[in-house]
Amino acid sequence: MIMSLKMALRSIGSNKLRAVLTMLGIIIGVMALVVLVSIVNGATRTVTDQMASLGNNYVQAYVWGYGKKVVTMSDLNEWVESEPLIEAVAPDAQSDSMAKYGSKSQRMTIRGTTPAYYDINGLQLAAGRFIKNSDIQNGSRVCILGPSAVDALVGYTDCVGDELSLDGLRYTIVGVLGKSESLMYSGYGENVVYIPYTAMIRQFPNVAEGITSFYATAPEGTAMAEAEAAVRSFLAEKVGQDDWGNDNYYVYSMDVMENAMGNVTNVLAILLGGIASISLIVGGIGIMNIMLVTVTERTREIGIRKAIGANRGTILRQFLLEAVVLCMMGCAIGIFLSWCILRLASVVVAEMSMSFTLSGTVVLLSVIFCFVIGVVFGLYPANKAAKMKPIDALHYGG
């Protein structure tokens, strides 16, 4: 085997220019495959990283207990303490209220929540502060205005410290939100006023019955699916099902979005990979072509080898090995050049915080693919060589 490998290498080495030209097809094919798929992977990773960094890796739950079974704030707090898969929760109680600032009145969506809400939803403050823990403990009547609420009610951002009234009760404005970068947060279209959850319970009796919606986040490195499962089992225990066997809750996670995104990029990678594979196959045909020429050129050699005792299998193996070695050499060069290109590309797009690395899967895939191409396209010429009759081969060309 080692002998045959040496023979194949020598035979390839004896005509270097031709070998390189033949390999070129494979080299370009491998480069196309590896570079394209790696770039798609790199771009996908960048986008998903950005999505994650925006703080949108949350699980959202809706609960409807109809007054019989409820989830309270203290239930949530206890659960967060004991559940390792959940890092933070924030209730999201909603109500409707008439807000009055100076002489202006406007209907507003009131959201009662806790400090954790800010990070979970990736909000951005334009001025002031968000809800604090002390606000929750005291049920302080403070509020934070969303960007549209500021536009609609106040008209300028510099209103921290002013007072407004919600259904007649006075609240101090402690903060104003700016436009967030969050892609997923939906609250901006509405006129939203955030107040501490405890203040909400005091003023709006319908909220006191229980939490109807909350957000939960998982510690870094936890799969969203696991966090989602933890939320589900918590709610199954707390509120369970109604009399007709339907769940009393609904859980929704960003995982769904990520999966959808993943599907799109997978399709893209497969599509591009497929196109690149075609060029690999073309390269394989080039190998077959040259191998056929080689077999014809070496007819006499085949005859000599057969006369001194090579059988069909020996000759077949020799030429097949030569084709496979040619393919694998092309593959190795192609992978190396791809690595160079990706390094170069990474430097060029470094400002866009993108990076491209050689994906192990793609490398493995292209190695296997090249091997298969070598075998498939080497088989016909090798078989042609093996089938030659020793006498015809010996007398070929004189």
Next chain:
Amino acid sequence: MIDLNDVSKVYQIGTEKVRALDHATMHIYPREFVSIIGPSGSGKSTLMNIIGCLDTADAGVYKLDGIPIEDYSERQLAKIRNEKIGFIFQNFNLIPKLSAWENVELPLIYRGVRAAERSERVRSALERVGLLNRARHLPTELSGGQQQRVAIARALVTRPSLILADEPTGNLDSRTSREIIDILHELHEQGNTVVLITHDNDIARQAKRSVHILDGRLSEVQL
């Protein structure tokens, strides 16, 4: 050893059928030195191909060591060529990309001889033909006589029972021809069966026995 019985071989050249071997019958015994003599086109190359298991007859029976050749598979024939027959060709038929050493080594590789023994046998074969000092040279770097001696080394490295030489001196001058013939004589004396095919009466006379071939017909001749 070699037992040809009523062997015929017909070639189709264009529309004409050429009877290269016409009911040839011949026996060669172990340890004989036989020359087969005939002008070009007489069918002696065909005879050599059949004796050397490179080609099969159209009709008749060829037995090598008592076993009919037709019964063998392609794989078995390759094994017979490797183990029993050592070929020496007019145009040497060395593989140009391989050095003298590697050319001699090749049949042993095909036979599956281990590296240590291989190297030992190649060394002694090259020593025998006096070319050990040129072992690393490519065939193109050697003279005709040297190339033929490499070919002889390749033929005898497998220790075949039959050495088949097809016009071994055809491309050589008379001095180197004599060297080659001397080597063949030595091989014969050491117990090999040697079949020498030639068109040259002087060369043929070297053998103990001569068979004449003309138009595919064989006849014993006394020299």
